[in-house]
Amino acid sequence: MRQISLLFSICLSTLSLFPSQFAQARDSRIPLPSQAPLELELLTEPRDNVITADTIFQKQLTVPSLWWAQEQSQNKLLDNWIAYPASNSQSGRVDLIVNEQIWNVLDYLERYNFVNRLGSVARSYGYNIRVFSYEKEALATYTCNLNLNQPLCNIDMNATGLIINTSVSQK
Numbered sequence: 001m002r003q004i005s006l007l008f009s010i011c012l013s014t015l016s017l018f019p020s021q022f023a024q025a026r027d028s029r030i031p032l033p034s035q036a037p038l039e040l041e042l043l044t045e046p047r048d049n050v051i052t053a054d055t056i057f058q059k060q061l062t063v064p065s066l067w068w069a070q071e072q073s074q075n076k077l078l079d080n081w082i083a084y085p086a087s088n089s090q091s092g093r094v095d096l097i098v099n100e101q102i103w104n105v106l107d108y109l110e111r112y113n114f115v116n117r118l119g120s121v122a123r124s125y126g127y128n129i130r131v132f133s134y135e136k137e138a139l140a141t142y143t144c145n146l147n148l149n150q151p152l153c154n155i156d157m158n159a160t161g162l163i164i165n166t167s168v169s170q171k
Helices: 002-015 067-072 100-105 108-124
Strands: 078-084 092-098 127-132 138-145 152-159 162-169
Touching: 092 100, 108 127, 108 138, 108 152
Parallel strands: 092 127
Antiparallel strands: 078 092, 127 138, 138 152, 152 162
16 A cells, blocks of 8 residues: 555645646536535525535435445544535535545545545435535545536645646546
8 A cells, every 4th residue: 555655645745836727727517516505504504405424314315425434434434524516507516524634644545535435425415515614624526527427527636736637437
């Protein structure tokens, strides 16, 4: 695992030598992540159709259902979430709030794995994700074009001030 981390660090260092447009290249078919502000007050006072980790419906499955993913997240990394249903202008999104102390201990590949795994779960419910700290710092996004037969997705990771974009083709 250390060898992979070292190799990845070398690749990241090499990327920093290229002009920023290479690191920022995106597939135009994938929408940009939502720019809406994180609304932490919804964790204690949900409104409209917003769903949090504490929302439980008595008669039906609560969607999106991220409880199992939360239980499986390494070292209780995923602390809470706020799910916003799709609107006319935006697809549904889930804002994940992570324990920043644990996030900071993880290496880049562990963070990427977390974002990819939770993004895939959210995508299965028709949602994109954004990852935040409680200080409202944007840490990562997983955004998909869900209108295609094979969804196209993009993961943006904030790695020491450099946003790394990775397009993911879903089957």
